[in-house]
Amino acid sequence: MAIDLTPFPRATLGHWPTPLRACPRLGAALGGGPGPLVKRDDVGALGVGGNKLRKLEFLLGAAVADGVTRVITFGALQTNHGRLTAAACASLGLRCDLVLTRDVPRTGEAYERSGNMALHRLYGATVHVCAEAEVAGVVAALTAEAGGVAVLPVGGSNAVGVLGYVAATAELFAQLDAEGIEPDRIVVPVGSAGTAAGVVAGVALLGRTTRVDGACVSRTAAESLATIRRLAGEAAALLGQEIDLAHAHADDRAVGPGYGIPTDAMWEALGLFARTEGITLDPVYTGKAAAYLVDATRSGEIGREETVVFLHTGGLPGLFAYAPDLEGSPAFSSPA
Ligand SMILES: *Cc1c(COP(=O)(O)O)cnc(C)c1O
Numbered sequence: 001m002a003i004d005l006t007p008f009p010r011a012t013l014g015h016w017p018t019p020l021r022a023c024p025r026l027g028a029a030l031g032g033g034p035g036p037l038v039k040r041d042d043v044g045a046l047g048v049g050g051n052k053l054r055k056l057e058f059l060l061g062a063a064v065a066d067g068v069t070r071v072i073t074f075g076a077l078q079t080n081h082g083r084l085t086a087a088a089c090a091s092l093g094l095r096c097d098l099v100l101t102r103d104v105p106r107t108g109e110a111y112e113r114s115g116n117m118a119l120h121r122l123y124g125a126t127v128h129v130c131a132e133a134e135v136a137g138v139v140a141a142l143t144a145e146a147g148g149v150a151v152l153p154v155g156g157s158n159a160v161g162v163l164g165y166v167a168a169t170a171e172l173f174a175q176l177d178a179e180g181i182e183p184d185r186i187v188v189p190v191g192s193a194g195t196a197a198g199v200v201a202g203v204a205l206l207g208r209t210t211r212v213d214g215a216c217v218s219r220t221a222a223e224s225l226a227t228i229r230r231l232a233g234e235a236a237a238l239l240g241q242e243i244d245l246a247h248a249h250a251d252d253r254a255v256g257p258g259y260g261i262p263t264d265a266m267w268e269a270l271g272l273f274a275r276t277e278g279i280t281l282d283p284v285y286t287g288k289a290a291a292y293l294v295d296a297t298r299s300g301e302i303g304r305e306e307t308v309v310f311l312h313t314g315g316l317p318g319l320f321a322y323a324p325d326l327e328g329s330p331a332f333s334s335p336a
Contacts, residue, residue, distance in 0.1 A: 001207040003170050003239065008163055009061035013053045013088050014044050017171045020309075025276040030297050033304030036187070038279060039172055042286075042314035047087025047123060050080050050314025051195050054164030055156035056088045062160055063094070063150040070095040072142055073152040076103040076260065077129065078284070078321045080314060081155050081192075083116040086125035096125040097142050101132050104260030108324065115321030155192025157227075159234035165198020166205065166235055172309065173206055183210050184306040189289035189313055190214040190224045190250060191259075197231035199311070204243035205236060215292035216252040217285050218259035225250040254291040260284050262322060264330050265291040271331035282315025283322045289313075 019040040027035020041051050063071060071089050075082040075098065082098040089096035098120055104111075111117075120127050128138050143149045153161075176183060186203070190196045196214040203210050216224045229245050236243040256263035262283050269290035273279045281287040293310060296302045326332060 001205060003166060003202070003205050005163060005167055008058055008160070008238075009065040010057050011061040011064060011088070011092060013046050013057050013060070013091070014049075017175055018043050020172065020175045023277045023279070026273060027304075029272055029276050030294065031304060034307070036293065036308040036310040037181070037183075038277075039309055039311050041168065042280075042312045042316065044314070046091060047084045048119065048314075048317060050084055051165075052081045052084040052156050053088065054168050055161035055194060056084060056164070058160050058163045059150075059152055059156055060088055060092060060094070064092060066150070067148055068094065068150040069148040070097070070146055071150050071152060072097045072099060072139060073156070074099050074101070074135070074154045076101065077112060078104070078116045078260070078318050080116060080318060082125070083119045083123070083317060085152065085156070086120050086123035089125070090123045096123075097128065098125045099128045099130065099135055099138050101130065101135065106260065110324050111321045114323070115317040115319070117321070119317055153192070155194055157192035157194030157197070157231060159231065159238050162194045162198040162201065162231050162235035163238065165195050166202040166239075169199050169202025170206060173208065176309075181307060183309050185211045185213055185302065186309045186311060187213045187215060187289060187293050188311040189285040190216045190228065191218055191285060193224055193227040194231055195311070195313060196224075196248075197228045197235060200228055200245060200248045201232040201235045201243060203247060204232070204245070205239065205241060209247055211247050211249060213292070214248070214250040215289035216250055216255050217288045218255065219252070221250040221252040224252065251292055251296070253295060254288040256288070262325055262329070263288070263291065265295065267325075267329040267331040269294045271333070274331070279312065280316055280319065281312070282318040283325070284318050285315050286312055
């Protein structure tokens with residue numbers, strides 16, 4: 001089944017398709033088997049790359065079509081979504097305001113000034129750091145200043161943003177089909193859930209049944225799965241379709257104490273990808289999704305002979321925000 005996304009305005013922000021590559025040394029380190037295929041959505045020329053570019057193609061495509069000149073969005077201090085919105089706005093000639101809250105219990109030079117915090121302003125965004133209770137007031141003041149404002153949700157996760165991952169899933173299956181590969185499972189990190197929702201919707205719209213494992217990084221599995229299902233249904237509805245959602249799953253074993261709080265299992269998985277394949281994960285999203293993959297493979301829940309696609313969603317700048325934690329962490333002593 002082909003998916004027609006041409007009715008939706010789209011800004012070109014990436015170079016597609018992103019690479020899909022085998023990881024045999026990682027497979028060997030996980031106890032044998034082929035190892036996952038990694039879909040490198042972390043690779044991108046604009047704003048250091050990452051999954052939010054795919055959502056922003058549709059979100060900012062719609063905004064530009066509506067004559068918007070200023071974009072407001074939200075996140076934690078180290079938001080990758082904010083950084084990529086800032087970079088995309090720079091490339092499209094739009095003003096960008098980031099309204100950021102201290103959602104993660106971390107302070108210090110690296111967290112508050114390095115990584116994405118440095119890049120937001122480098123790409124020309126105006127950064128407003130405020131308390132949760134002040135957000136509505138800041139947005140009201142910004143929208144009152146000028147007409148033509150688009151307010152994008154946290155993580156770019158609404159039905160229009162999800163279309164970016166419907167497109168990504170069609171791209172992934174075209175790559176797999178060209179190689180004659182039938183995947184058993186796709187593992188994807190889940191924050192605001194739009195990425196996983198797009199993969200779930202894409203699989204269904206393509207008439208496939210591939211299992212999608214959402215690896216939660218903030219909310220519980222039940223909350224995450226409910227959001228994935230809702231957003232996938234809403235995106236399919238934009239395309240005039242109703243979809244089956246039985247292939248959608250969520251697992252929260254790797255969240256640890258909370259969003260943005262490092263765990264030993266995350267550092268170990270991050271070190272393993274780095275030392276076997278030279279692939280850089282981030283501590284907040286992909287590192288925890290990898291910790292789920294590693295744990296579920298070691299326990300036998302994911303079979304070693306399965307064909308698993310691991311969706312690498314980016315987040316590299318965030319690693320530098322956590323760089324002081326690397327010394328002494330299992331990342332520097334992971335076996336490989
Ligand atoms: C935002 C983000 C995610 C999670 O995507 P959602 O669509 O919010 O679930 C995963 N990885 C990285 C690097 C991100 O920035």
